[in-house]
Amino acid sequence: MRLLTLASCAAVVGFTAPSFAQETLETVRERGMLNCQVGLPTPGFYALADDGTWSGLDVDLCRAVSTAIFGDPDMVEYQSVTSAVRFTEMQNGASDMLSRTTTWTAVRDTQLGLDFTTVGFYDGQGFLVPADSGIESALDLVGATVCVLTGTTTELNLADYSRANDLDITTVTNENVNVLVETYLGGGCDAYTNDRSGLAARRSAFPDPSAHVFLPETISKEPLGPVVREGDAAWRDLVTWTIFGIINAEELGVTSGNVMEMAANPPNPNIARLLGTEGNIGEELGLEPDFMVDVIAAIGNYGEIYERHIGINTPVGIPREGTLNALWSEGGIIYAPPFR
Amino acid sequence: MALVFESKPDRPPPRDETGLAVWVRRNLFRDVPNALMTLLGFYIAYVVVAAVLDWAIFNAVWEADTRRECLDAVGRSGACWPGVVEWLPNLVYGLYPKDAVWRINLGFLALVLWLIPLWMPRVKSKVAVGLTAVTLYPFLASYFFLGGDKGIVWSALISLGLSGLVWVWATTISERVTGQSIAELLGKTLAGGDNDVLQRRAVRGAGLVLFLAAYGLVSTWSLAEVRTQFWGGLFLTLVISGIGITFSLPAGILLALGRRSNLPVIAVLSTLFIELFRSVPLITILFMFNTMLPLFMPEGMEVNQLARAIVAVCLFAAAYMAEVIRGGLQAIPKGQYEAAASLGLGYWQTTTQVVLPQALKIMIPTIVGNFIGLFKDTTLVSIIGLFDLMNMARAVGEDTDWLGLFIEPFFVVSLTYFVFCFAMSSYSIRLEEKLSAGRER
Structure with missing residues (x-):
């Protein structure tokens, strides 16, 4: 029994699954x-x-x-x-x-x-920006603030992309999509990034969807x-x-x-x-x-x-x-x- | 002839010392800075209240099928209530089958019925009523809420709960009408005269008959099972915090007494428990119980997720309560213990008759503060996937029809929390006033 407990502890710490003998x-x-x-x-x-x-x-x-x-x-x-x-x-x-x-x-x-x-x-990660912002490519996001969901690959991809292209992006993170969207709509960040599937749905719920456009880049592979x-x-x-x-x-x-x-x-x-x-x-x-x-x-x-x-x-x-x-x-x- | 001193009636205060105008001048416009602050305060209050009212009522949309319709009508300047209205049943009952919510209502109605006698004058058995509400009511409610297959043991417990409710009302009515408890009344009517033994037997017999009748009734009930995964909304919040609150007080008292005990084993164990649970955030304990515990359990054994969350909340709340109570115990002067000892009272008598009543009374604000904190802390269970009020509110904004609607549901949820917390707080103040009657001159 103690062995089992120890093994379980090891499993938790090492993030390897305990073997569930039963199918x-x-x-x-x-x-x-x-x-x-x-x-x-x-x-x-x-x-x-x-x-x-x-x-x-x-x-x-x-x-x-x-x-x-x-x-x-x-x-x-x-x-x-x-x-x-x-x-x-x-x-x-x-x-x-x-x-x-x-x-x-x-x-x-x-x-x-x-x-x-x-x-x-x-899926793939994209960006949404206000249509009147003048931003036409993700490479224009130099020094920009970007809203991103925390604890997802999206956040990591953004950091990688920022580093690879010297964009020096600042992130605004939250775990609640609605809070992020609200921040973005209120001008709290210059762009909102997420998987494209999520972006499309969110934009459809904006007060004026046509005031926001997708940037052409897809910066990640999200199978x-x-x-x-x-x-x-x-x-x-x-x-x-x-x-x-x-x-x-x-x-x-x-x-x-x-x-x-x-x-x-x-x-x-x-x-x-x-x-x-x-x-x-x-x-x-x-x-x-x-x-x-x-x-x-x-x-x-x-x-x-x-x-x-x-x-x-x-x-x-x-x-x-x-x-x-x-x-x-x-x-x-x-x-x-x-x-x- | 005796000289009786009689004071003259007070003269009324001078005219320029009373009235609204005087109060306003004294309190709001005493001097120039004071007047400016008052005006500024009024202005800020006006701006805030007007903005909220504009948004929540005057500009709000009350009829729409989707959030898009709201947005097209008023944009962001007004609230979009139809989404919240449509989700209201879920905010209150969670995903509980809609044709079975009467069970929740009935369950809470039973609780209200159980508690009403506590507020009635001329009811003497209030302690017993309160105790049965804590110990027996949960069995009755559990069957209403959960339903499903009930074994013999559970049936017996439910019957006990049902007989408890009947007893509470029988004794309430009896005490209000005749001034005697139902036991006395029954004993006298059934056994007559003053034969104590016979009376006691009669009462026991009546109790047994009541229990058997309840059991017969309960065994004919059959409610479909509603698994806890479907529990949610305000209902779930109340269940978790209700159990947490009722458990934490007695457990906290025991732990606090344990920590101050002279028996080393008990003292060390209590201290260990308290310090362990108090030094870890609730969210960590919830995670521990939710995700780690299954790893340590024998294979194939699954403990209900809600049960795990409730146990976690209870243990956490008990540890906090223990320290609150200990604070109260320490505030009791040593003289009280010595006085009790000189009267020949033992440990338990001293504790229950002398120390605890005083300690609990002075701890009321802190205890209720803890209850309120616990009530709000239960929102954390949303992290482990229970759809409490908070999580349900979040789900509204993810419904395809109401996508992005999150300020409105959270507004409603905040109001709900405010109502419950304010009620608890007001009740505690009333209780304090009532209990401190002896201190007033």
Whole structure:
């Protein structure tokens, strides 16, 4: 017992996860609920509606995994915690997966006892400035004050960018986006920086959105994706391949509308394998053979999820066409290995 | 014939010494600098109040479907209340299922019912009523709030809570009507005469019948489980601070007594506990309990997140309260102990009859100050992902329809906190006045 405690202490100090002997899938099944960690409410990705329901792109990834396991998208317990404790909540086993616009970086992947599964959204850091400020490029921000969220990669990227280009940027930090936006609108800083996905949504809520423009530079790569604990390869496979399945479904033209038809009568072998009428991918993952049928019927394919939560017809309004987030076959880099 | 001294009635003060005009001249316009300060003060108050009223009422938007509509209508010059109104149920009840909020209301109604007798004249058993409110009410409330599968033990505890409430009202009515406690009244009516043993048996029998009836009633109830993840808003804030406050006072008294104890083990343990929890910020303790504790627990054992937060808050509050109480204990002159000892009172009698009543009385302002501090400190639980009032207010501004709306909800939340804290503070002042009646001449 003392050894275990010591080991746990070491685990905390060294930020390596204790090994949870029990398989995550087994734990989730026993509990009857998937503990999925999202962040404090953020539009488009994990939004909390006034009726208490969660929705968004990252939330749908939780729902997809829940459907894969239980056949029901609602067997999810959403844990909404601040960014500061997100990784600890994974390490201590409170959350089974983390799906909250978390940037995949080498340090996080190697030193926190966590594993990134795959990328669900490609983001990048941009700047927003008042249109009448005369600033036309991020390189004009010499000596400027910039509002930035604290405790995120955004803050670090800004520091790097400032140093690399000798900009001597001063930062104004806060953990609450609304406070930052208010500071920016009140003239407390010359520019506001965040991931572009967040910037677009925030600008739409400004008193006069057209008075603020994006600078052309994207100063960082922000591949965002779900995270699982290290040391449970089967669980990692399950989460990863559920997401791959959703992406493959879009590529193959399987939608929530036609999935039942296609499952009954698969038009080609790729679809047959995806929907489990052929092969045994589902069983190998510890799931029903036709788990993807349930997932797509309940959640839809990647394109449907995207358009539903952050597409141009939503308030968040992030265009997809011609960006990194288009399918690889349409000029983007959303790409999933084949389901076979 | 006895000479009786009778003073003449006082003459009224001279005319130019009374009245509003005199008061104003004396207090507000005594001399030129004083008059200038008064005018400046009025001007500042006017500017602030006018600006707030303009924003909150005159320029405010009361009907809109999204924040965009508010912005288009008045820009930033007026508040946008529809967002707050739409979120109001969440600000109060959290994400609790909306068709089950009657359970929360009923739970708090039970508390109000339980506490009303404390303010009623001619009720003698106030101490017992207060004690049962602290010890039995939580069981009743827990089932209303949490619901779900109740085992035999929990059913019995809930029934105990229910019978407690019935007893409180039975005794209140009995004492107000007949001046006797319900036990006396029952004993006399059931057993008659003055046979003490029979009376006591009758009372016990009645208690048992009440408990069994309550148990029968409770076992027919079945409320769906609402897991604590859905608790939030003002409700959660009240639950956490309520438990923290009720726990911290008795625990603080025990710890304070422990620290002053002559028994070395108890003194050292109490001191250790107090110093440990007092020298660490609450946020650290919350983090410890929330994120570290699961690492040390046996595999597969999950303790509810809310329970962990409440335990953390309780222990922290108890440590602080202990020092407050100790301060009060030290203010009691040694003569009081010696007087008690000379009367032959033992340790517990001295403590409960002589020392504590005096100490607690002089500590009221500090104790209530601590309660108020604790009430506000509970906002920290938002960091570990509990949607208390504060976190809920933040969520309003992240709703897609109301994106960026955060001043209005925080304004409402500030008012709510003010109302609760001000009520606690006023009550403590009233209590002080009432208890210090003996000191006035």
